[in-house]
Amino acid sequence: MLQTARPKKKSQPKAPAHEKYLEAFRWMLLTRTFEEKLASMYRGGRITGGVYIGKGQEAVSVACGIFLQKGDIFAPLIRDQAGRSAFGEPLVDVARTYLGSRAGPMRGRDGNIHRGKPRDGQLAMISHLGAMVSVVVGSLMAKRGRGERNFIGLTTIGEGGMQTGATHEGMNIAAVEHAPLVVVATNNHYAYSTPNDREFACANLVDRARGYGFEGYELDGTDLAQCLDVIGSAVKRARAGRPPQLVVASILRLAGHGEHDDFSYVTDDIRKEPFAIDCLQRAEAFIKERELADAETLQRWREQAAEEVENAFSAAQSEPVPSGDDEDWSAISRRDLVDEIGEGGSS
């Protein structure tokens, strides 16, 4: 029987091993440090296009990446730097993509958060929300067809993206195909500027799990321990052959949709909600309270994160950027089948 389980109100999730917690915290710290640098560069006019950060979502995101193994498929979205890093994306590739380096995975052809290395199980998202859900399902079907074992797929979505037809089709087909899939949906309370009450009218998004044939769980996305516990458990269940898993996390996006957005539409009232707590600050307070790391260690981690960020940007900045004249303007791999429409795309 499929269950839509919710944690009882007063129950405390079991804290995961301290080592995992600290590892996750360090990915979160690295992400926050990196994205602060990104935002600063954007404001200084040093990044073209947009910058999209995951401030406030790092705990949910890191939990999405940290339990994945080689052979798994991860299709992250725009606020998933922590999860991408935890799953193995080198920080320099992020800097390369934002700066358009030829050495980056997208080689200047796509930018910012539209990046991935599909051969390493890191799918490259497109902007159309929900489109990656069924893509992950297809990859999982192929792996199963090849006789691979013990693999899962994890994809992320927001409460905004949950309202698209593609998400609906993707989740339904995941259940029909019995795909070992985890969908982590983060309700950050705004689709760009549109609040929840103009996004959906159901009582609770996790109730949709049962409708799709998923198992559903909720969590407080400001609490790293809960993120690791609930998402880690969902990953285990998917790996064990349970039905697809839906985890719905609640947070407040602590930045604009992108750095161009001052998020002035976020009301004072909502900023006082429990889900508006900064997950990174909360995790650090937890570490101090439990004495999992001392002040000196925390300071050292901060310094190491800053150094890693500087190194990533410094390396990417020294690399060549693409040139329109030298580009291989072919959208297909079969060069003999390229349509010769004429130089510059016009006859």
Add this chain to the structure above:
Amino acid sequence: MSITYLEAIREAQAKLLRDDKRVFIYGQDVGGSFGGAFKATKGLAKEFPGRVLNAPISEDAMVGTAIGAALEGMRPIVEMQFADFSSIALNQILNNAGTHYWRTNIPVPITVRLPSGGTKGSGPFHSQSMESLYAHYPGLIVMTPATVEDAYTMLIDAVAIDDPVVYCEHKYLYYHLKADGLPNDGMPVGRARIVRTGRDLTIVSYSAMLHESLSAAEQIAKEGFEIEVIDLRTVKPLDTATVLASVARTGRLLAVGESFPWGGVTAEVIARVATEGFHLLDAAPARVNAKDTPIPYHPNLWSTHRPSAKLIATKARQLLRE
């Protein structure tokens, strides 16, 4: 032995499933004992267990699933029940599959089969020809086979190509066209075929319009004019060289297509000839398309909406007089 266009498509899929373990077919009603709305997969689910799979009515997710499988090394064939419904999957085809190689350097070898074109009584939502739309976007190869032999070899080619292929099979030809047998090899992908030679006018056509164009050429031959008829075979890539070479011989061009007129394959053919071979033309080029309205239901309306041999012949006569 006589084999239809539809049977050729089925036979091509049977061969692909037999020869290549990476191939599977995904689509509505393709599996079980049903074998697809048009029976293009009849018997295949039984012959190839677990590789011909019914999908929910989720065109977007069908193509998304195929993309994911292709990235893991598979060669999926997605059957749209009707080309018209592929509009639901446009995002996956155009924005996901079509951009993937460019963005990541990794191609997406999916084949999307579109039962295309009009048949009597099918109306606005079961008759569309969408090749112009798909050809407009980068990253896709668009095939429009017009013969039984091409239906067979081009589908095999489509699956072998590492890039996404939109394979437009014409429903009107499913049962109307027959061949004595199936070839082992076809012409290279992307090469147009001169189906009928002539000296007075070039008609460029593809898919079901090839046959209407040939019929028009036959009528006009009785009046003393020899019309050259070209079958594009693939509309993307478009074999401009063959078209230009033909126009160089005839000096006149008529482009014929069944899709809607605004900015389609026929417009592209004329644009290329006008820009690259203007000096070859003895008369202004012309084209024949379906009308710029939704496709009508009643046969009287449908047969007027769709380009016919009669209309093509009328247009050709006008061109020959200029």
